[in-house]
Amino acid sequence: MKKRFSLLAVALTALLLCISCNSKPKIQVADDESIVYFCKDITPENILKLYEALGVKQEGKIGLKVHFGEEGNQNFLNPELLRPLVEKVHPTFVETNVLYVSKRRFTDSHIALAKEHGFTFAPIDILDAEDELVYPAEGLKHFDKIKTGSHFANYDAYIIYSHFKGHGSAGFGGAIKNIAMGLASPGGKMAQHAEAFPSCRNANSCVGCNRCVQQCPAGAITITDEGPVIDTSKCIGCAKCIAECPLKIFTPGKGADEEVFLERLVEYAKVLSEKKPMVYINVMDNISKSCDCSGKAPAPFMEKVGAVASTDIVAIEMACHQLTALKQKTEDAFKDVNGISGLGQVEYAYKLGMGNKKFVLVDVVTGERISLEDAVK
Numbered sequence: 001m002k003k004r005f006s007l008l009a010v011a012l013t014a015l016l017l018c019i020s021c022n023s024k025p026k027i028q029v030a031d032d033e034s035i036v037y038f039c040k041d042i043t044p045e046n047i048l049k050l051y052e053a054l055g056v057k058q059e060g061k062i063g064l065k066v067h068f069g070e071e072g073n074q075n076f077l078n079p080e081l082l083r084p085l086v087e088k089v090h091p092t093f094v095e096t097n098v099l100y101v102s103k104r105r106f107t108d109s110h111i112a113l114a115k116e117h118g119f120t121f122a123p124i125d126i127l128d129a130e131d132e133l134v135y136p137a138e139g140l141k142h143f144d145k146i147k148t149g150s151h152f153a154n155y156d157a158y159i160i161y162s163h164f165k166g167h168g169s170a171g172f173g174g175a176i177k178n179i180a181m182g183l184a185s186p187g188g189k190m191a192q193h194a195e196a197f198p199s200c201r202n203a204n205s206c207v208g209c210n211r212c213v214q215q216c217p218a219g220a221i222t223i224t225d226e227g228p229v230i231d232t233s234k235c236i237g238c239a240k241c242i243a244e245c246p247l248k249i250f251t252p253g254k255g256a257d258e259e260v261f262l263e264r265l266v267e268y269a270k271v272l273s274e275k276k277p278m279v280y281i282n283v284m285d286n287i288s289k290s291c292d293c294s295g296k297a298p299a300p301f302m303e304k305v306g307a308v309a310s311t312d313i314v315a316i317e318m319a320c321h322q323l324t325a326l327k328q329k330t331e332d333a334f335k336d337v338n339g340i341s342g343l344g345q346v347e348y349a350y351k352l353g354m355g356n357k358k359f360v361l362v363d364v365v366t367g368e369r370i371s372l373e374d375a376v377k
């Protein structure tokens with residue numbers, strides 16, 4: 001009787017302690033599962049809640065990888081969603097210059113466009129503004145080196161904040177693509193998209209200004225009577241000539257096939273995510289079939305789904321793939337509109353040991369598990 005009374009007392013004390021500290025029972029997951037936090041309402045407060053739920057203490061200089069949106073793009077995420085997170089963490093917005101000729105190809109005009117688009121409440125750093133940083137890579141199928149911007153090394157940790165939406169060549173673009181293309185230098189972008197050296201289009205329109213020759217760090221370009229000729233044995237694939245030519249004669253070379261392109265993305269994401277600690281937030285809103293690099297992207301084809309966060313890049317991408325499919329009542333929402341399944345990214349990332357495909361979805365507002373079906377209701 002006495003023993004039963006003391007067990008009851010212990011249980012009551014535990015209950016009272018639990019109530020007084022307002023703690024929730026810890027979500028248990030299996031070894032091959034990861035937690036993905038979810039919120040249905042995409043608000044600035046909930047974006048901060050998602051980050052805090054991860055329980056990761058990021059210290060030092062934090063890079064917040066965003067996408068500023070191409071000029072004319074109407075679907076990129078409203079920067080105001082990030083304001084509470086920025087006020088809490090004091091990160092720097094980080095991006096890299098793009099491969100094609102646009103305002104986002106050059107650092108000054110890229111930063112000016114970012115500010116026009118509302119990214120005014122944190123410093124902005126274009127990681128390849130000064131130089132390229134090359135990391136050696138081992139044991140990968142496609143790369144023995146990975147090219148990012150030299151400022152990448154200046155940060156202690158990264159928050160990878162991604163607009164989960166369609167992409168013409170990758171099926172969808174989420175965290176993997178935001179690291180792979182989003183943190184690559186233009187030369188790194190070209191290496192993923194295409195052959196490692198540019199092609200010349202309408203070469204005979206060359207006016208012989210010599211700007212490409214002067215900018216080429218490898219001495220790989222000769223101007224002939226027929227226009228520029230690239231010595232591919234010298235070319236290092238930096239893509240500087242693409243930006244330099246006023247007539248846009250240089251273009252990325254022949255594109256990689258679909259499967260190879262997806263694998264290349266994953267290999268870039270793997271190497272860079274192993275260099276610095278990263279956490280991931282994906283926002284499923286304004287979901288068009290095309291990405292935010294489109295100057296005029298098609299209108300969104302799917303309703304708002306919600307936002308998710310995880311420390312596991314494979315789990316978060318799988319969660320977004322499944323949530324968007326359920327929302328559209330289909331197997332693969334992006335294969336339906338782009339003819340390519342982004343799931344290839346997830347499968348290859350899993351194969352490379354980057355995370356778990358299985359996940360437990362937790363509502364960040366209630367702290368309770370939530371089913372995929374309830375999440376998309």
Ligand code: SF4
Pocket residue numbers: 197198215216217218219220221230234235236237238239240241242
């Ligand atoms: S990609 Fe770079 S190295 Fe190759 S030709 Fe162009 S400027 Fe020269």
Ligand code: SF4
Pocket residue numbers: 205206207208209210211212213223228244245246247248249
């Ligand atoms: S920059 Fe363009 S136009 Fe000028 S020399 Fe090179 S290829 Fe010709």
